Amino acid sequence: MKKYINNEYEFSLEYPEKWECIENYADSIVAIVCREHEFLINKDIIPNLNIFIYSDNRSLDLKLLVHNTKTELSRYLNDFVINEDIIINEREEKLLYNGKFNNNHLSFMQYLIIHNNKVYSITAGCNEEEFEKFQSVFLLIKDSICLL
Numbered sequence: 001m002k003k004y005i006n007n008e009y010e011f012s013l014e015y016p017e018k019w020e021c022i023e024n025y026a027d028s029i030v031a032i033v034c035r036e037h038e039f040l041i042n043k044d045i046i047p048n049l050n051i052f053i054y055s056d057n058r059s060l061d062l063k064l065l066v067h068n069t070k071t072e073l074s075r076y077l078n079d080f081v082i083n084e085d086i087i088i089n090e091r092e093e094k095l096l097y098n099g100k101f102n103n104n105h106l107s108f109m110q111y112l113i114i115h116n117n118k119v120y121s122i123t124a125g126c127n128e129e130e131f132e133k134f135q136s137v138f139l140l141i142k143d144s145i146c147l148l
Contacts, residue, residue, distance in 0.1 A: 001144075004030060009053050011120070014144035016137060028052050032141055034126075034134070045104050047126035047134045049141050055118045065112055065119060066093050077101055091115065098128060107131035109138055115147045 001014040004021045006029065015021060015032045025031035028050040059065045066085070074080045077099025084096040088111075095110045108125040122145065124138035 004032075006030065009118075010116070010148040011051075011053075012146045012148070013051075013141055015049075015141050019137075025050070034137075045106065045127045047124075047130065047137075049122065049124040049138055051145075052121040052123070053118055054121075059119050060114055060117065062087075062091060062093055062112065062114055065114070066095070069095070069110070069112060069121070073097065073099070077106070105129075109135065109142075111142060113147070120145075120147065 002017060002019075002021070003012060003014050005012040006023075009029055013032070018034070018036050020033045020035050022031045022033060023029070025033075030051050032049040034047040059068070070082065077097075078101070080097065080099040082095060082097045084094070086094040088094055091114045093112050095112070096108070097110070098105065098107050100106065105128040106125055107128045108123060110124075111120075111122040113120040113122070122142055124134075124142070126134050
């Protein structure tokens with residue numbers, strides 16, 4: 001496993017050797033991207049995990065944050081469906097959802113975490129048919145995250 005440390009946003013994580021870490025990717029703080037292209041069914045959609053961090057007092061209520069997140073997702077994904085919505089504790093919630101974007105059927109796992117007056121949005125996604133294969137990798141990366 002490789003290690004990534006971000007001192008500015010106060011977190012670290014570990015990710016597989018064959019994956020790549022890209023800072024400031026598509027408005028995220030960091031993206032962890034699969035580089036094992038030869039194993040992918042659809043090479044147009046690369047499995048990835050993105051971390052967004054923001055500070056907004058209006059977002060520090062987890063229930064409101066989750067509601068607003070679902071509303072935003074329904075605007076970007078066609079056929080948007082929440083499969084699971086699990087409250088982990090008063091500061092963390094997990095969402096599993098599917099939707100279509102540019103005619104690609106996608107699956108996502110998203111954690112919304114409130115820590116030190118910041119919102120950490122950790123979102124992993126890939127093609128729907130590959131989600132089960134990559135879900136364990138996504139969980140491994142997510143579980144390695146240490147909020148300082």
